[in-house]
Amino acid sequence: MPGAIQQPVPEIKNLGDGTSQPENKRKIVCFSDFDGTIFMQDTGHVLFDNHGCGSERREVLDEQIKTGERSFRDVSEEMWGSLNVPFEDGFRMMEKTLEIDPAFQQFHQFCIANEIPFNVISAGLKPVLRRVLDTFLGEEASSHIEIVANEAQISADGSTWKPIWRHDTELGHDKALSITEARREAELVCEDGTIPLVVFIGDGVSDLPAAREADVLFARRGLRLEEYCVEHAIKYIPFDTFADIQREIERIRREDAQKTGGKGMPAGFNPRANMWRRMSSKNVVPRFVLMSPTKEEKMFLWPEAFSEVHENAAAAAAMQQTSLTGAA
Template structure:
């Protein structure tokens, strides 16, 4: 399903091709954000697994299997979700009591609506859960302005079966980078004046890098793993403590872009790598490109799936270039 490019009063996305820029002199800005640890301080899945599923100790073992590359993210996730045995409503009760929303997110979301800035959630989680959380904490009307790009799920009425319906047929289940690429392409096609939308991504962990690599502006929650990784590998980013910081920075970026470009052509902070990574992101291109640019940062941006790739002989060449499990996500 296409990703929405304009706020609208209903959650369905139907008329992407009719989207126009607000003004020829105003840059279209599109925000994408991680969910767990970014909008909410806790991980929705972890809350469920610890209280109604495999438990925290088993979950930690499974998380480690992902980090070491012994098992794929998708494989481990299916075990975690499959461990649940609780009706959806009962499971949501513990999430409602446990989850904490960023104190300034609601104000930021209203700012996005008022300024015609589409806000999309990109998550490796399950869409029905994320939608219910947003409906509860924001209210259904406000929540309807946020599109959720995530995996779907089949959840039995008695809660005995929780089965993810993966968005992509990969070992990650949801290729966040591909989702942002699709949105960027659709947004560019929708801008009939030839301008290029500014893509913003907001996250907290290294696992957000596949999507972050496609953004023009990256916000990383201060003090967490994404910021540490960006600092270590000299990846441009803007740190934030709450969404109020993001709102202030976006205002500055809007003013800067309007002054330098008048909202036309490429954004002042355009990320030329976004197109580069798309051109060389196929598996066949990896070995040749690694020789050209062997830095750890470029390896992570080039083919982030390799860092959670299941250890099999079929990926021997890639594992040699990208040591599996060297980056935690």
């Protein structure tokens, strides 16, 4: 690579632009996680295990996130900072290791043909994700996918890998905020008064902040997001490959056409709208989040509530210590 990769954090642009979708169809906008969803492996893990801290240290760091000992952002900075490999060398390792979902390319062509915006939303690094998509899909097909992820500074010799976080939060990238912004954007361009249908596709608990802003949730079968949905009675659609997702979206489109009789959607029609936001509202479900047996869910669902619990616990501990000291 001729020089360091250093790009400013971009604004979200036209993520929800569904203006060109057929008049008698509800506007559909798709968002998908990247690692473990579009690709079966995690791009960061491939790099860390082979060119950075190694798998054993990475597993220790992952556990620190789950227990709440350290934030996702803090741990991620250590992982990315452990890399010492030029971008091209690191990418060659990813190219040899990564496996794409066998039906994703066909699904992506389906989205292009039906003018359904498809966006990647990820806690990873945008330069890495873009290069992977360009290689596995081809640059022309890849150009139809907007990537909402963190930017990066990567030195030419590979001695420095530094994330440029999208948001100043413990997660670094507030996926829920990104989808909320895209939803507003999509609603603005829907001149017929319809409400866009926001679809989210994921695999892990870290996808829940974005999932709670979606109207339809797809969870990869057998992984942590599905387990979590089952445990907490959250409605979702399981999938094995993107072929399952394509069939379901085609069904939704047929339902819309039948209900409207080809005359356009009535204003505000969207039977799934707000379902996930109601189900996961902080006012509605604080109990199971704050009483969760693990801290993994607290961290990813409501980092502000998670921080509040820690602050309250710290304050209580300080008061107890003061009381004991006074008694002595």
